[in-house]
Amino acid sequence: MLFDIDRRAFIASLGGAAAVNLMSHEARADALEEYSIRKLDEDVASAQSGQARTSSAAAGQAEKFPTMADIEARIDGSPTRRGVGNLFVGSSTRPITRLEPMPKRPTLTDFFEKRFKVAGSYNHVLQSATRALKTGMTEEVILACLLHDVAQAIMRVDHGWWGAQLFEPYIPEKSAFGIRYHQALRFYADEANGYEYPDLYRRTFGVDYTPEPYIEDTYKMVRKHKWYIEPRMVTVNDLYAFDPNAIVTMDPFVDIIGRHFKQPKEGLGFDNSPVAHMWRSIAFPDHPL
C-alpha cells in the first residue's frame, strides 16, 4: 500500500492519523468532501499499523474500531467494490493516468517498476521483504514476502490465492505456499512465532468479524502442514512492514530473484503458460476487452 504524499499532508492537517481515526464517520465525510473514505481508512490503517496501539496508549484512549455493519453501510454509493484490483481504480483526488508502455518481453522487475508501483503495493512488499532479509529468513520466504501482495493489482479478494496462482509457474513451491496461505493465517494469532491479530484487520473487516468457513478450514489444514512456517513467516514479516517514509528499492533482491524466479524468455504474459493472461491483464489494464 503506497502512501500518497497528498494524503499524508491531508491527514497531518487533520491532526495526524490517530486524530482522523477518532473522528466520526460524518465528520470525516464533511472534512474530506469528495475524498474517498474507504481509501483514507486504508491509508490511515497502513500508516498506523504497528504504531496504533502505542499512539492510542500514549493518548490514554482506546481506538474505536468500526463494526461489520458500519463497514457494510459504506458500500452503497461507493464508486467501486472493495475487492477490485488497485491498478484499475482511481479516486477523485488521484485519477488514473496513462501508464508507461511495457517492453516487448517484460521481466518481473518491469512489472514492479511500471505496474505494481502504480497499483500501490510496491513499497509495502519491499518493506516486508527487507524485514525478512534482516531477520534471516530463508530465500524462499524472502521471495514470498517480496511477492505476497502484488496480485492485489488485479484482485484484492482472495489475493493470497490469486498471487500464488500468478507466480506458481515461476517460483519455488514453498514460496507459492507462503503467498497462498499468508492470507488465511493473517486472521489467526501465533504468539510463539511472534504474530498477533492486527488492529489493521479490526479496521478493515470490523471489530466483530470472524473469518468465513473456507478461511477457517484453510487455517486448520495449514496449521498441521509441514510447511506451516513459510506462510506464517510471511505474516510475521508483513505485520510491521508499513512505514510511509522508508525508502526501498529492488536492489537487495536482484540476486534472490535471479536464483529463484524462472523468467520466461518470451516475457511474462507471452510464454503461453496457464497464467499468461493474468500478466497481460496487469500489462494492459486499459484494454476494453
Ligand SMILES: [Fe+2]
Ligand atoms: Fe496480504
Ligand SMILES: [Fe+2]
Ligand atoms: Fe501484506
